[in-house]
Amino acid sequence: MPYRQQIDGCFAETIGGGGLPQADFDTLCRPAAAALSAIGDDVTAGQLPAFGVVGDDDDLAPLEELAARLRGEFKRLVVLGTGGSSLGGRALAALADAPPLCFLDNLDADALDAVLADSAGTAFLAISKSGGTVDTLSQLLACLQAVRAAAGEEDLSRRFVLISEPGDNPFRQLAGRYKLPLLDHDHDIGGRYSVLSLVGLLPALVAGLDARAVRAGAREALEQALSAARGDDPAASAPAAGAALVVGLGRRGRTSSVLMPYASRLAGFAEWYCQLWAESLGKQGLGTTPLRALGPLDQHSQLQLYLDGPADKMFTLIGTQSRGRGAAIDPSTLAGQHDYLAGRSIGDVVAASFTGTSETLASHGRPLRTLHLETLDEHALGALFMHFMLETVVAARLYEVNPFDQPAVEDSKIRARRMLGAMSTEDAPAKDPPE
């Protein structure tokens, strides 16, 4: 398996009263494994394409071809998309060195202006499942008109690619009008579960990554998780055990869940996780609050709070094999001082920070699980995506909420659209105030 989960540090028997009693865990782990097994049945029956998509790589060849064209013809791909349309691809692209990608996931006038000021050699990938997300739609319209003005309407079909679900929607209408290539977003794959579909994998391919390895890692994690969940020791199924822990600790007041990878390339992964967890479980007053952190950085920013603030958090640290990696400190630079650094590499210091923080969290009675990756690559990241998607859906079954909807957010979208419609151009502040 591309990762190894250790959960001992979560138990009352290890860290004292702040941990989860082993018996509580066992009680939750059985239904968690049963839920996971049922999810596996749904996947087999074709009911959950977000997971089932890893079983068949036939869709990848045309994506590889398109990515090769975009890489060949353009110096940069700007990805327009927000939330689930961008977080997975962004997390994956971080594996590549200097990927030729720019993710405009936050709607921001300055950021879009900067892109449009330098749009020669740029292609655009716009992703919206509904085809009507106002952030992405307004970005797409602004980019279309800027490229049309600079390069002419005939250039649009070469420069733009759209992803949206079938049916009549603004993206489909624009694609028809301007003859833009449009790829299908599976109607049954929600945005935050779309990373293993073309939504995450097309940007990954443009970044030069191996999409087949991402899928292979995800497949391996899925098969291992299901097989263990159906076996004698449900705790051997990492996502079932993880869901049981988070839900069990949540009931004991650990209402926040910190994900803290120790690798800069996993910062985006933690953001992806935060959406997945928050939107899938934050319902009916339930769920826990996900917190993204980054090690060792947040040891210098958040650790005081983690150790001595409210005892309302559980921690998941992700470690990589960092020992021996990166520049090593030449003893001659030290001139006999700070000997503990002589010969140590940057990766050694990261490893020591990971271990030091793990031990300190435990000594303060803070529940801690760790995930260890042998190699930080496409295969491992695919497995991690699958792990947390499964853990989230299993946790939802334990909470008895629907992990696939997000009913509360429609209200703010309606209000924003109504306000836009009511805005008159005249009452906007002048862009160039009179002298």
Place this chain on the structure above:
Amino acid sequence: MPYRQQIDGCFAETIGGGGLPQADFDTLCRPAAAALSAIGDDVTAGQLPAFGVVGDDDDLAPLEELAARLRGEFKRLVVLGTGGSSLGGRALAALADAPPLCFLDNLDADALDAVLADSAGTAFLAISKSGGTVDTLSQLLACLQAVRAAAGEEDLSRRFVLISEPGDNPFRQLAGRYKLPLLDHDHDIGGRYSVLSLVGLLPALVAGLDARAVRAGAREALEQALSAARGDDPAASAPAAGAALVVGLGRRGRTSSVLMPYASRLAGFAEWYCQLWAESLGKQGLGTTPLRALGPLDQHSQLQLYLDGPADKMFTLIGTQSRGRGAAIDPSTLAGQHDYLAGRSIGDVVAASFTGTSETLASHGRPLRTLHLETLDEHALGALFMHFMLETVVAARLYEVNPFDQPAVEDSKIRARRMLGAMSTEDAPAKDPPE
């Protein structure tokens, strides 16, 4: 004032039972204002240089000169520093378009290797108050030996600048050995309160920003806050009112505090705030957990949780004058569809999202305050830094904790250093595994 605080959305009288009763607020606001007034006395007496530093700009001329040299001689400045040594400078630098800066705030072998592989034309600013932070020290050593190997030892004094407090420490020893310019970090300014000192302002100057305007904005916010705190209406002092709200709502179960600016350039500001709040208040089981968010992006990622998950959060949204900013949607691009976007600018959509989310949070009984900036510039950001530094210290007075220490984190540092000392190079994984 460069910003305006609105707090009506936090009160039970406005949003119902989930809000803070006005009477509770009034009861807290009086001691908050008194604490702020006492802080003002300390500042006047020279006891709190983190705040007092804004009163005298004599230190800026040599920083401006140094920044001009670095900008003239190098194409890029790499800032080595973590936590309070980097977050303030990074938040400021985001105001500039494409600043020639790279912040290596997370210790990471890949990220450092990438910098060292392209170090020609690069200068280094290493910041550590203690001069011994292992993350920054190991980065500095690796950079020193790489530049020495590539360009010779005589080049080091031109390429490196160090900031550290007076006294014998590793930074001072390295500066002596290699004849590196070393600037004094005030012993009495803690890292997370250092943004208005040279720690935040030297990077800002290298980014081409106006450090005097940052100080002027901070001064204006300080003077307004103190004057109002000493007047008849303590709630007119924005930081006193803010501290009373957060502490009061915290006692009513709002144990997390979400800071959500609606501008990509303020993403780093939210990270700076999270350290300030977490490290200053997370003590003795007290404090609230700060959450950084970014609008409109996190409407697509976290809003479901905010609205319908556990009712344990309060919200601070920061809005800028975004109306009319950025590209505007040409009706001809729409071809008669999606009329609500015709003529609207990207900034209009951001403004509508801000208002839509504000109204929706209120309608769900979620406590919300807003901060509005007239102009997002150095002056306004200086004022925001001062606002939250004051609010934090006032909250600490209400909690009766020391806002300036971080006692819990020493343990993990000691463990990490001990582990590094005990590591033998032999047991590290080989960097190039045998074929």
